[in-house]
Structures are given as C-alpha cells and as structure tokens.
Amino acid sequence: MSQDRLYVVTNDQITPGRVRVGTVMIWASFALLVVIATWQVLGGYDLTYDFSNWRPTLYAYLFFVTCYCMALVVRHGEQGKRRLFIVPATIFVLSMVFIPLVFGLSIAFSDWNLSSVSGQQYNGFDNIRQMWQDDFYWNALTNMLWYTLAIIVEYVIAFGLALLLNSQIRARKFFRVAFLLPLMLSPVAVSWMVGKSMLEARFGPIARLARTLGIDNPSFFGDAETARAMIMIMDAWTFIPFMMIMLLAGLQSIPKDIQEAARVDGATPWQNFREVTFPLMLPVSITAIMIRIIFKLKLADIIINVTSGGPGGATDSVTSFIFREYRDRSNVGYGTMLAMVYLVFIVIGFTLFLKLAARWMRPKY
Template structure:
C-alpha cells in the first residue's frame, strides 16, 4: 500500500513538472493533484505503519503530523524552488516561464552585484565579534552592584523590543537624515561639513551595522547576563583569596565558565545576521550602488523591482546551500573548540 502510494506520488509530481515545463501537454491548471496525492500518501503511510507494526505503529502515528508538516512546508517548497530556479520566469514577460537549465546559475556566477552582496555578508557576520565584546562588557556592568541597576537593565533591553523596520525609520530615516537629523546636526557642529551617512560605501555599511547592532546587542546581553548570574560565587571568592586581581579573575575564572553561553550566543547571532534585510531595504535599498546590499535584500529587489522570479529563486537556493555549509562547518569548529577547552 505504501509503495503503491509512493509510486503514484512520484508519478504525479513528475507529470506536473513535465506539464509545467511544456514537455507534455496534459492540461494541469495548478498543483492541487500533487497535494491530493500527498494527502493520500500520508494516509497510506499511517495505515501501513499500523498494519505492519501494530501497537508500535500506532505510537509512530504521533510523529507523522510533524513529519508530514515538515515535508509539506519545508521539503516540497525547497524542491519546487529548485524547479523555479531552473526556469526563465519574469512576471513582466508575456510568454510566461520556460525551462532554461543552468542559465540562471551561469548568470549568478558572473553577477558582480551578487558577489558584492556576499562580500557584505562576510563583513556583517564578522562584526558579530565586536557586538559580542560590547554585550559582554555591558553584561559585566549590569551584573555588578551599581546604582539604578534595574533601570539600566530595562533601558538596555528596549532596542530589542522594537521592530527592525521601526528602528530603520526612527534612526536611519530620522536621526541620521543628512539635512535636519540630530546626528547630522551634531556632525556639522564637530566639523563634518557635509555629513552624509549613506552616500559613501564604507560609511553606509558602518551605519547599517550600527543600527543592526543597536537592535541585537541586547539579545546577546540577555544571554550573557543570565550566564553571569548563574555562575557560582565561591569560585570568584576563592580566586580573590588566592590574590587574583579583577582582570585575572575575569580571564581565568569568569570567561572560561562563560564559554558555553558565549558560543551559543555568537552562533545564534550569526544565524540571525545571515538573514539581515529589513534595515537595508528600508534605509538604503541596497545603495549606494549595491554597497550595503545583503543577499536577502538583493533577492528581495530581484523579486520586487525586476520581477525576475527564476533568477531570484536561483540566488535564494544557492544562498541556502552556502548557509547550510557555513553553519555546518561553524558548528563542527565550535564543537572541537569546546572539546579542547573542556
């Protein structure tokens, strides 16, 4: 039963793909037949588990909704995206879409704007180390016995409560506006004759990462502060009794104990940084000349401005592969580093 349903699902999917590519003229209007066959395949899978494995099969059924949801919402869109990436599909074209093989990939490999956006992503990801250092310093400050500590904790968390879109308009479009913005006014006061935060490539990149860091440093700060509060106080007291100063106590005791929390915060922040798009889209739209573009904002502009669905999907699929490879290598490196430290 399950094998028959699987064959029918594969056959129906193949027919839909061939019909959409124009190889066959079956006359499918949409992809509903594949959806119905997928539902039939799920029913056959559930029935086969019960018939073949009995009570254990019934227990397995509790996992099937999650597995089928993952297949429907992750695997199928990814496979369908690969199909779109292999087509010449522009929404402005009257001819619709047609299969063009690896032409979109060849275009991507020679696209200077894509490589520029990828280089920008490397820069943005590397700034996570600076964000971590700032967050760690703030976490140590907020963990100390200072006045108005509760007030400062709330104040430093406020940027994380705001939407990046709101931040981009509040700071990028208002405070950093080059004519009447407070930041530009202050820059002219200290001697910058024509303050423009988004005309020079490097100044624009720095401005973007400053806004992004202002939003996300509180996220790292929260994790590090929680880790600091969970540290045993007797170790610090023992180091103090042994004659260690503040720097030695931090470097020899606090920092090594905080490594698991630190690594987790950095890895999560890198993953979030790889998705950076909203601030860039709202403030600079990738300008000047693509200098601030990220891969996500570049994909967005390909969809919105050029209606180039096929090429934008190819960029998205290639970027997905890059992220998977990069995160896999990053996690392996982190695992080896943690094994050496412990």
C-alpha cells in the same frame, strides 16, 4: 498481580510477509507521489501534460501519508501504533519544509518574469550562469560576510554590558530596562528614526553637529565604506541588547561558590574571568552568537529603508538584493535561484561553525 497489565505492551508476531507488505506499501505510494509530482513539474514547463492545479500531487501526498501510517502498524504491530504519535510532526516538517523546497527548486530552474506574458518557462542552467556573472550578487555576498564578522564586535560589547549589569552598581534595574529599549523597536522604526532622521545629511541633528564642529558637507551614506559602517552600527544598536540579555542570564546562572573559591585561591579578577567565567559561559555564548547569525543573515529591512542597497550596491545584503530582484524586476525565477544558492551557503557555513564550536568546547584533557 505484580504489575498493571494496562501498561504492558506485548510484542506481536510479525511475520516476514507482513514486513514485506508494509515495505511495498511505503515505497509504492512514495513512487506514485514522485511520479505525479515530477509529471506536474514538467507540465509546468510544457514538457508533459499540464494539470489545471496541483491537486493530483496533494492527493498523492495524502495517499502516501495514509499508506505510511498503515505500514507502520503492519510492520511493527503494537509498537507501530505508538510510532503513529510522531507522524503529525513528520507530516508538518515535510509539508512546511521539504515540499516548498522542491517547489522552489522547480521555480529556480525556470525563466519566470511576472511582467512577461509567456509565464514560467524552463531554462535549464541559465539562471546559474547569469548568477555566476552577476557582480552585484557576489558583492552582496561579500557584504554579508563583513556584516556577519561584525557579530564578533557585537558579542564583545554585549558581554561587557552583561558583566556590568551583573555587578553591584547603582540603578542596575533601570539600566537593564534602558539597554533593552532598542530591542523593543522594530528595525523599520530604527531605520527611519536613526537613518532617515538623525543621520539625514541636510537637516539631521548629527549632521548639524558635524557642521558645527567644522566638518563641511557631512554625508553618512554617500561613501561606500561609511554607508556600510552606518548600516552595521544601526543593526548592532538594535540587536546587541538581545545578546546582552542572554549573556546576562548565563552569568546569573553561574554558581557564586565557584567564583568565590577562585578568589580565595588568589585569582585576580582577570584570571577569574579567563579561567572560570568565560569557560562556563561558552555554551551560552555559542547559542547567543548562533541565534545572532540567524538574525544577521536576514538583514534587509534597515538596508531597504535607508539606502536601498546604495550607493551602487555597496550596502546590499543578499536578502535585500533578492528582495529588489523580486520587487523591481519581477524576476521570480532568477530571484529564487539566488535564494537557493544562498541557502546552500548558509547550510555549509552553519555546519562549519557548529563543528568549530564543538571542537572549541571539547575538554582539553
């Protein structure tokens, strides 16, 4: 035998009728799921009959998944059985991403305050109109823009540290561990250790040092600009080591022969960095910046513990503002709408960032 028949998959004779049956199974079960889910969502707003729980939608979803798996085999035969192996991953994505997103949208278009006895009530676009007039939310978005732009400075510092630790200096291993220590701390610990202790205006050691130097009544969080800068510094101190270790790994993966060839050709250290090291580090740099942006967009714990968004919302991030909307005002509907709009901004921003990064990394020839 020229080949092992155990690994030979024959193509089934799939008739047009089988394809139509499989298509009908998928779309009919999906339509049933949409109808039942829509019925339950409207029932939550007292527009239709309200079921006691969400089990009908769960059963309809399981029925759709079953029909989808059967339809794969009906439409594609033996090849469909192979495709069944990716169904668990697909179900996981739908269950963990799509379904919560739809449920969140149902909450976003409602007036749902946990302190109210009326419960969840549909209010149309009232939350959007309230958001449009909410100066504190737009101020938090503006702050988030400044916090994100600060990543440029963090990247420069992290790149410099990575270059330093990649060179032949004494106690290099010690400094690698020492520079990683802030990353090992929780942001909550950093906020209490630095923001609440070291920067405390009355008894903090930095405030005492400032008074010794002749600065009267030093206040690090009383002024809006100063408080925002302190938040940026504490967050940068925590996460610069993360970018540094990624850039250091990228530097160590660059072949030494390339840099040595550039030196032989007469390139100065700056030319070597500009023409060889930095272009080769672009993929790692883009990855490090992108992951850092993801962490930055979730900035909340330092702000909540140190300033609670003050003074007057000057240091608020969108995440900390939404957190207070939930915790202090128990306004679930409005807070969810703010989170959904923030998600839209994140998707648009990341799409533009990836397109610019791809254009930047495109070869010039």
